[in-house]
Amino acid sequence: MTTTGLEGIYATQSAISSIIDGTLTYRGIDIDELADNARFEEVVFLLWNGDLPKAISLFQLKKDLVNYGTLPNEIHSLLKSFPCNARPMDMLRTVVSALPLYELEVKELSPKENRKKAIKIQAQISTIVAAIQRVREGKEILSPKPEYSFAQNFLYMLSGEEPSTVAVEAFNKALILHADHELNASTFSSRVTVATLADIYAGITSAIGALSGPLHGGANEAVMSMLEEIGTEDNIEPYIYQALSEKKKIMGFGHRVYKLGDPRAKHLKELSKKLTQLTGQRQFYEMSIKIEQVIAREKGLLPNVDFYSATVYQSLGIKKELFTPIFAISRTSGWIAHILEQYENNRLIRPRAEYVGPQKRGYVPSEKR
Structure with missing residues (x-):
């Protein structure tokens, strides 16, 4: 069976999110409940682990997201080297692809190392997106504060000011709503990439590339x-x-x-x-x-x-050129969940294409064409 755009085709089995009869769930929990009640950090843990976190696990995740959120100085220099008219999504894709250069165990694919990389990427992508805007405005790059939540830290790193409670609550909800969406184009791209046993950074870079297209993230x-x-x-x-x-x-x-x-x-x-x-x-x-x-x-x-x-x-005072990179901050949580799931039961993703071109043609020498 073939179909344009793979519409209606089930390409894999997943326990991460579902869209059934118009209802979206993350690990079986209705998106409405999560949007109205959860913190983004809880949703990250839920997507990656299958259950909502207990207090100690949530505390540790929040701590890790802050501790790993500071970017290497070399990444600061890279961001500042880009042309002033560079598109934020192009900057994001390039910077994420450079992160493994500063990761000692980048090719180590054990579950422990992949979890460590997952937290690093989730933490750093928020800092990167905020830094992109600040570099474009000629401002200092900021790092997350330990007393702030994930949503609060992004808004702080973007503006340099303490965000209002209303702004934090709104941004937190937006992050949750965009976190995962079953096997969308960028998620599928990430799974195809890591199915070759490429590293997690390669998977996220592939996903960002797919998200940059106007029919998906723009x-x-x-x-x-x-x-x-x-x-x-x-x-x-x-x-x-x-x-x-x-x-x-x-x-x-x-x-x-x-x-x-x-x-x-x-x-x-x-x-x-x-x-x-x-x-x-x-x-x-x-x-x-x-x-x-x-x-x-x-x-x-x-x-x-x-x-x-x-x-x-x-x-929220966010410039429109940053809308799609912000989408990537949130969706990284879902991409990582799918990448980890792919690694757990991996098989190379290699579909077939139904050939519809000409058949039984012979080679014609150049002087007779």
């Missing part, structure tokens, strides 16, 4: 660009109708595996409403509501996780 950045281009509510219908007439894709709507709506979208919609009100950017929320209504009426499509995450991140 949608919320495109949504923010669309809102800025539209400008006011009065321009929404003319803009959308023209885009649809020209068969342009309106980013942030529809999803291959959700027919009745993305269960994560409602949480981000509520966050967008709350944050835009607090920051005086209510117009972006109101515009988003109007766009949602027009697309539902004209195309029958509902928002996915990317649509309202754009205005959430905008309200």
Whole structure:
């Protein structure tokens, strides 16, 4: 059986996350429960270990994520060497691929060493993304503080200021909602890579490469660009109708595996409403509501996780060029869970391709072509 884009094909078995009848779960726990109650560190532990952590395990994970979050000085120099117009996702991919140069046991694939690398990568990717923005602004690179949570530390390392409680709670929830999503393109890329027994850094680098494409990780950045281009509510219908007439894709709507709506979208919609009100950017929320209504009426499509995450991140003072790298911070937790699962019961992933080209052709010498 062949299918375009492998749609409907089960490529592996996994116990990490599920999408059944429109419900998303992490290790069997509904995403709604996790989004409303959990800390991101708890979700990281859950994805990697199968159960929520006890207090001592959670304390140790938080401590490790801070201790490993400081970047080598050589990585600081690398970040500062990039062209001033370099894209953040290109910077992120390059820096992550350089991390194993400073890892003594990079080729050691024992479960113990892989767990150690997993914590290092999860900790450092947050610092890297914050550092990318600070380097672009000519500011000092910061390291995480031991008294801060993971979400709190990222916002601090980005701005250099203590974030508000509201901002931390919103960002924590956004991290949880993006943490894993079954066998999406970047996750599948990571599993294919480590199935060759490449190291965990190679798997994460592959995943970042897949995430950088606009059909996967760049949608919320495109949504923010669309809102800025539209400008006011009065321009929404003319803009959308023209885009649809020209068969342009309106980013942030529809999803291959959700027919009745993305269960994560409602949480981000509520966050967008709350944050835009607090920051005086209510117009972006109101515009988003109007766009949602027009697309539902004209195309029958509902928002996915990317649509309202754009205005959430905008309200948190995050520049749109950083939206996809932030997606990578969160999704690294899921990528690592899948990488560890792949290592546990590994077999090289090598599908076949159904050949549909010409057959029984002979070689023709160059003078007779």
